[in-house]
Amino acid sequence: MNERAFMSRVANIVNLTLFAAACVCFALGLYALGDRRDLQAVYFLVVGGVALRAATEMLRPRASGR
């Protein structure tokens, strides 16, 4: 496996991990809201939002014209 393919695989794994982490954080946030732990809920929802944004940021298509 050359370096390019290896980096692409690492990026894919990071991408999937961020997506899964975002889902878990959202679920934990809503669970905390149900347990009346409002501050924790806000914390988990914010972390989930940042993780999901990072996951989608990695899906930007390759810039064309170069």
Added chain:
Amino acid sequence: MTPTSAPPEPLPLAERTRVLFPGAYAWLLTVGLPVLARGVRAGPRLAALLALAALVVSLLLVERRPDLGRGLGIFGFVGCSVLTWALLGADSSPVHLDRIRTALGTLGWVLYAFGWGRVESPARAPAELAPGAPLVARSRLHALGLPIVGFAVLAALVFEALAFRVDRAEHAVLAHATATACALLVLSAGSRLALAQGGKHELSSGGTRLNAVALRGAVLAVLVGVGLVWAALK
């Protein structure tokens, strides 16, 4: 001329039946039974009768006057039903309604809406839609695509279910709104992620993708660190 601008064709008997049964079923459960209750005034009953008449007349008219029939069947029938509910006032509030009956009636309304839609059969298709070579997909979905979409759908359902755990009234509204927003975001991101697995050539190189996420990754690391300190201090 496009196929969509062609005048609507008359509905055959089978399709009329497909409209009549769900319409009559929905009317009976959600309009007819409520107005038959004791103490209901004449106004709602008259509106309900007009709704039923609109349904029947629309199906009789749709053969000769398709536009008028469809207009009467959709706007006349639904309009008179809405008028009935409006005239019923407090009697049509959810407190007085049987939940099972209402759910079945809703199903009837959905089937009624689908009944007015039609699928163009090949025999009646316009000449412009001549059969040609089947279109071939440009790429196949990656093997990981389906599990990712499945996970996203499952996560969205879990969010919606978790929102029902919130028992405080104001917070429950917020929880449902948040759960819906999270579900939509996860479904959107999940579908993009699934499609990206197959289209390797469309994405930037691995290094560029990792660099693009560096700043947000740092923010995430700080947030996780704050969370760990917070958990340790509690």
